[in-house]
Amino acid sequence: MLGWSINLFRVFGIQLAMHVSFLLLLAYVGYDGWTEGGWFGAVVNMLLVVAFFVCVVLHELGHSLTARRYGVQVPRILLMPIGGMAEFDRIPRQPRAELLITAAGPAVNFAIVAVLVVALGLPHGFPLHVEFEDSLTGVGHLLLYWNAIMGTFNLLPVFPMDGGRIFRALLARKLDYLRATYWAALIGKILAGVLACVAAVYFKNPFVTVLFIFIFFAGDAEYRLLLRREREAEHWAAWAKRLAAAQAATPPQNPDDPSPPPPPLILHGPN
Ligand SMILES: [Zn+2]
Incomplete structure (x- = not known):
């Protein structure tokens, strides 16, 4: 769209x-x-x-x-x-x-x-x-x-509006980034739902109602995107660790003349 x-x-x-x-x-x-x-x-x-x-x-x-x-x-x-x-x-x-x-x-x-x-x-x-x-x-x-x-x-502290992002940034000083986003998005969705109803029923303003419905879904979508990226990053980090462990477990050919260290790993993903 x-x-x-x-x-x-x-x-x-x-x-x-x-x-x-x-x-x-x-x-x-x-x-x-x-x-x-x-x-x-x-x-x-x-x-x-x-x-x-x-x-x-x-x-x-x-x-x-x-x-x-x-x-x-x-x-x-x-x-x-x-x-x-x-x-x-x-x-x-x-x-x-x-x-x-x-x-x-x-x-x-x-x-x-x-x-x-x-x-x-x-x-x-x-x-x-x-x-x-x-x-x-x-x-x-x-x-x-x-x-x-x-x-x-x-x-307004409705993620992902500016106030909600500021709220997330403040939470992220204390919490892990993903948890901070989870709480900011959850509180944002509740507030967006309430404000959409207030705009529709009390103010009878279709523009603001649609805006809050959009914000409701945008906050949810941004949290899910972050969750997916975190899982991908975890997957690749675990893979790199396994690979490094496997390389470390292979003994050098001659202990007095160890082979050069392996080149740094190039990870595909998450970006
Ligand atoms: Zn802005």
Whole structure:
């Protein structure tokens, strides 16, 4: 399903791509604007969605550029109606690296909020009863509000959202990495299930409901992938140990002239 995407352009060498379902989102908000304000309303609505997703891309670049400092390859950032995803070839296991890479995304949102607060001040009624003027300042306030929500929302401890990854990194300081992921994913799945129900029943918000259902399965999938890699690594480590033991058990031809040590082993897998 994630293969149905359109490549846009590269930013810092990372391919920016748009999932085809993103076109449905643009069509939906365009139609919504058109029913209220004709073509002008349609164009304004679509530009607002583009501005929102520029902030999403900046958030993902926060993660991606920090990750590259730790040697992670980031081939692509994919935009979907429910948000953006930076694709990493791996996630560093050092809790400190994972903490910094993860925190860099929301930090970008809060930096945007800080710049907009300095430039425009806070909107009326911020944060719970916000009112937006029908002007360029209003658009700036809308971006400020969206970034405040994006930064805060991503810090919910629902693995694999940013807050859940930070939670996993903190657990991994005390627990084995796999156990830390197990607990972060389990708690994340429970919270994602509860929040999906709250979004559906209480807020009647289909986007957020779908987002939490997606997060529920993404957390589970990431834990299972890690489990499989750990088992493969264990398998190869046991194999290498058996091979080394077998080589050690073979006596050298002449004890006074031992044969050279065997070359280092090349292991196939897990990567
Ligand atoms: Zn993030």
